[in-house]
Amino acid sequence: MTTDDVAEKVPGRKARGLWTGIAAAVAVVVLVAVALVAGQHYYTRLGDGLGEATQASTHAAIGGPFTLIDQDGRTVTDESFRGRYMLIYFGYTFCPDVCPTSLIRNTEALDLIGDKAANVVPILITVDPERDTPAHLKEYVKFFADNMVGLTGTPDQVAAAAKAYRVYYAKVDDKDGDAATYLMDHSALSYLMGPDGRFVQFFRHELDAAEVADRLRKLL
Numbered sequence: 001m002t003t004d005d006v007a008e009k010v011p012g013r014k015a016r017g018l019w020t021g022i023a024a025a026v027a028v029v030v031l032v033a034v035a036l037v038a039g040q041h042y043y044t045r046l047g048d049g050l051g052e053a054t055q056a057s058t059h060a061a062i063g064g065p066f067t068l069i070d071q072d073g074r075t076v077t078d079e080s081f082r083g084r085y086m087l088i089y090f091g092y093t094f095c096p097d098v099c100p101t102s103l104i105r106n107t108e109a110l111d112l113i114g115d116k117a118a119n120v121v122p123i124l125i126t127v128d129p130e131r132d133t134p135a136h137l138k139e140y141v142k143f144f145a146d147n148m149v150g151l152t153g154t155p156d157q158v159a160a161a162a163k164a165y166r167v168y169y170a171k172v173d174d175k176d177g178d179a180a181t182y183l184m185d186h187s188a189l190s191y192l193m194g195p196d197g198r199f200v201q202f203f204r205h206e207l208d209a210a211e212v213a214d215r216l217r218k219l220l
């Protein structure tokens with residue numbers, strides 16, 4: 001018995017065939033959507049995956065002047081931190097996992113290097129200035145370290161800082177239509193900048209605290 005025979009003998013078989021076709025079309029659309037999302041994440045990971053070998057060549061291009069607002073509402077620039085190392089992470093306080101993980105990692109790494117950490121300022125620059133007000137940042141950064149600085153600004157100020165550090169970020173459309181609970185897609189590197197404000201090295205999100213501490217010991 002062939003499938004055509006079955007189609008003739010079973011009532012509604014043709015209708016079911018139509019639905020099978022629709023289901024297949026829906027499956028294709030879903031697969032394409034998944035591929036697009038995966039591609040976007042891969043693109044983001046490319047930025048995170050730049051190896052140390054390429055760091056020298058990107059040295060001159062990472063970092064630069066910024067003007068932002070700290071957690072106490074004061075205007076600060078990159079020059080405000082001259083004479084100290086900056087360990088900068090771009091993220092946002094509503095981030096469910098990646099940002100807290102990176103910030104805890106950075107804090108632990110600085111704890112591990114002891115006295116050498118005294119001249120390093122851990123900094124969170126938000127990519128979500130819409131929700132991350134100075135007051136909100138102030139509540140957030142103190143969970144990680146007493147000396148952590150939280151920086152926000154106007155959307156233009158934040159965009160300029162992110163551009164200087166080649167940081168990718170974008171608001172993720174909220175499918176539930178709840179404007180207050182959107183997520184941000186963003187790259188997740190931490191940047192060590194020297195006392196002269198120039199780029200020293202970046203640390204990928206995947207490194208653990210001990211690995212970052214090892215590198216900091218050699219770099220500081």
Ligand code: NI
Pocket residue numbers: 091092095096097098099100186
């Ligand atoms: Ni995040």
